[in-house]
Amino acid sequence: AQKVTQAQTEISVVEKEDVTLDCVYETRDTTYYLFWYKQPPSGELVFLIRRNSFDEQNEISGRYSWNFQKSTSSFNFTITASQVVDSAVYFCALSESDSGGSNYKLTFGKGTLLTVNP
Amino acid sequence: DAMVIQNPRYQVTQFGKPVTLSCSQTLNHNVMYWYQQKSSQAPKLLFHYYDKDFNNEADTPDNFQSRRPNTSFCFLDIRSPGLGDAAMYLCATSRDRVPYNEQFFGPGTRLTVL
Numbered sequence: 158a159q160k161v162t163q164a165q166t167e168i169s170v171v172e173k174e175d176v177t178l179d180c181v182y183e184t185r186d187t188t189y190y191l192f193w194y195k196q197p198p199s200g201e202l203v204f205l206i207r208r209n210s211f212d213e214q215n216e217i218s219g220r221y222s223w224n225f226q227k228s229t230s231s232f233n234f235t236i237t238a239s240q241v242v243d244s245a246v247y248f249c250a251l252s253e254s255d256s257g258g259s260n261y262k263l264t265f266g267k268g269t270l271l272t273v274n275p
Numbered sequence: 276d277a278m279v280i281q282n283p284r285y286q287v288t289q290f291g292k293p294v295t296l297s298c299s300q301t302l303n304h305n306v307m308y309w310y311q312q313k314s315s316q317a318p319k320l321l322f323h324y325y326d327k328d329f330n331n332e333a334d335t336p337d338n339f340q341s342r343r344p345n346t347s348f349c350f351l352d353i354r355s356p357g358l359g360d361a362a363m364y365l366c367a368t369s370r371d372r373v374p375y376n377e378q379f380f381g382p383g384t385r386l387t388v389l
Contacts, residue, residue, distance in 0.1 A: 190375050200363060202318070202380040211373060248317060252374040261374040262332075265317035 161251050163165035170239055171274050178234040178269045179248030186210075190252040191225065191232045192263065197245040208232060239273045246270050276388070278302070279381035280365050287387045296351040296384045298366030304379070306372050307349040309341060310365040318365055323347060325372045353386075361388045364379050 171174045172214040182191065193205040206216065208225050216223045220237045236243055250263040280299045288294040298307065306325050312317035322331045324343040338360070340352040353360055362382045369376040 188374075192377065194380075200365075200383040200385075202365065202367075203379075204377040204379070207375060207377055254374065261372060262320050262323070263378065267317050268315075270315075 161264055161266035162248050163247075163249055163269050165269045166267070167270045167272070169272045169274065170212065172216045172241060173238050174270065174273075175235060175237050176239050176273075178236075178247050178249075178271065180232045180234065180266060182230050182232065182249070182251045184230075184253060185252060186253060192250040193223065193232075193234050194250060194265075196248060196268070197244045202248065205234075236271075239271075241273050241275055244271060244273045279366055279379050281364075281381035281384050283384060284382060285385050285387070287331065287389060288353075289389050290358065291355045294353050294356055294386065296353075296364050296366075296386070298336055298351070298381055299347050300349075300350045300366075300368045300371075300379075302368055302379060303345070303346060304368035304370050305346075306369045306376075307343060308367040308369070309339075309349070309351050310367065311360075312363040312365055314362075321351070356386070356388045358388050361386055 162181045164179055189210045191208045194202045195205055196202045205224055213225050222235045224233045246268040248268045249266045252261055253264055254261050282297050308319045308323040311321055313388040320332050321335045321339055322341055338354050343349045363385050365383045366381040367378040369378045
């Protein structure tokens with residue numbers, strides 16, 4: 158079975174600190190996709206990034222950056238110079254096919270609650 | 276703006292009293308999903324529709340049903356809610372049923388069972 162592990166349940170930082178959220182996954186698929194979603198207190202999950210298994214280039218988007226390493230099955234997320242508005246639960250997810258191979262679904266990690274204090 | 280809308284945002288029902296949650300989308304996406312999310316847990320997929328094709332997850336209780344009368348709307352019916360069904364219910368859509376499509380989520384309906 159495929160699995161996503163986010164070992165950090167909660168992280169608390171002070172504004173302007175850098176913070177890294179860890180994600181480790183397990184899959185037997187050779188082609189797969191990894192995602193990060195943000196869930197602010199309002200409840201709506203917001204898509205942040207997608208990565209496919211063939212593209213190990215790191216990505217930067219403003220204060221956000223992602224480090225994908227197939228060798229360690231990790232897809233970590235770093236927020237630079239954190240802000241109070243970054244406070245949310247962050248979910249890492251893996252897109253997997255079902256046993257029939259025709260359906261795909263997201264397997265989410267348990268999420269990391271990030272609190273950024275002023 | 277194109278979006279996923281869920282109504283109501285908060286729903287209170289009584290133990291055993293049927294309840295329906297609704298979801299609509301203006302994205303014209305082919306796939307609609309229903310997730311259950313309990314406090315401090317990951318969203319758990321209940322089922323999804325690919326167009327009119329219904330796909331139930333193996334561990335989704337029979338108590339949960341869904342209807343998709345057209346592309347835009349999808350309903351979650353809980354026939355006899357129990358206390359354990361109190362949760363946030365999230366609706367999501369994706370353009371197609373391929374592994375690289377991101378899902379777009381609604382704000383959720385928080386269900387309380389008394």
